[in-house]
Amino acid sequence: MESTILRAGFRRAITSSYSPAKRRVLIHHHPRRSYATPAEPIRAAAPINFTSDTNQFARSSGGNNNSNSEQDYERLLHRVRIVPASPSYFTATPRYTDDFLYLSSLYRKYQLLPRLAPGTEPRVAWKTLLEYRTESGEPVRQKGYAIMLSLLKRLNKIHTALLPVEVQRALQRYKRRIQPYLNRAKPIEIDQLGRARAVGRRKSSSAVVYIVEGDGECLINGRTLTEYFGRLHDRESAVWALKATQRLDKYNVWSVVKGGGTTGQAEAITLGVAKALLAHEPDLKASLRRAGVITRDIRRVERKKAGKLKARKMPAWVKR
Known part of the structure; x- marks a missing residue:
């Protein structure tokens, strides 16, 4: 203590002998402070008890009064900082981040399992981006959801016999409720009279077609093919x-057709005849597929826009 006082006195005496400018610099100069080491070692605070049992909190704090322990516990809850369960809480999309990290961990864990041959994996209709956004309530981006779908498709390629239970649950979570790939068309059967009935559609036309073994007769709405269709192409x-x-x-062939124009009705009959023919001879499916009549043409005529002659054609005076 005495050495500190003497040192301060000598410093004041030396400073008073300097010029005013130099004295100003020395006055504002602060010497480096040294902090004394405490005599006792530093100890960490006791862990905080987050349980709602006030008696346990009272025992840990050493109190005996229940009312005081409840007040202390309420004060503790106001003072402590609640730690979120997931580190992704601080991101803009915590649920998406957790889902993506979980799928990534599953893929790293089971990436060495045998896989199915390309094209043989079960077809699955996954949830759309809009459905996932609605379910999670987060603004998930298209690119991020596409990366998640790629992980789901890789997990779906694992061999069915070796697919782990946790992977099955993860895949089931992202599947749609209705799987269109599981739907199977009802097979067309031949009735007692040897007729096969099928329905064909094209644009706004629909045709009900009956086929039976015969000599090549064709009736459409009670009229022959030549009488009903004037164009050779139809x-x-x-x-x-x-x-x-x-x-x-x-x-x-007997057909009842309605709706649309002659071209749409002719192509609707084409699809109906192809379906009914497969009921008699299923082996013709490959030939009909090559002919391009086994599936429906979903194209429609584009509607006319306002201010135009047709869907896209502009009036002549505009081109000038």
């Missing part, structure tokens, strides 16, 4: 499935 389109498979003179 006549050939209506029976193209029979012509492509060389079955024109082996089956009779």
Whole structure:
């Protein structure tokens, strides 16, 4: 203590002998402070008890009064900082981040399991981005969700016999409620009279077609093919499935068609004839597929826009 006082006195005496400018610099100069080491070692605070049992808190704090322990516990809850369960809480999309990290961990864990051959994995309809956003309530981006879908598709390629239970649960969570790939079309059967009934559609036209073994007769709405369709192209389109498979003179065709124009009705009959023909001869499916009549053409005529002659054609005076 005495050495500190003497040192301060000598410093004041030396400073008073300097010029005013130099004295100003020395006055504002603060010497480095040294902090004394405490005599006792530093100890960490006792862990905080987050349980709602006030008696346990009272025992840990050494109190005996229940009312005081409840007040102390309430004060503790106001003072402490609640730690979130997941570190992703501080991100903009915590649920998406947790889902992505969980799928990534599953893929790293089971990436060495045997996989199915390409094209043989079960087809799955996954949830859309809008459905996932609605379910999670987060603004998930398209790119981020596409990366998650790629992980789901890789996990879906694991061999079915070796697919772990936790992977099955994870995949089931992201599947749609209704799987369109599980739907199977009802097979067309031949009735007691040897007729096969099928329905074909094109644009706004629909046709109900009956096919039975015969000599090549064709009736549409009670009229012959030549009487009903004036264009040669429409006549050939209506029976193209029979012509492509060389079955024109082996089956009779009856059709009831409505809606749309002549082209749409002819192509609707084409699809109906192809479906009914497969009921009689299923082996013709490959030939009908090559002929392009086994599936429905979903294209429609584009609607007319305001201010235009057709869907896209502008008036002549605009081009000038």
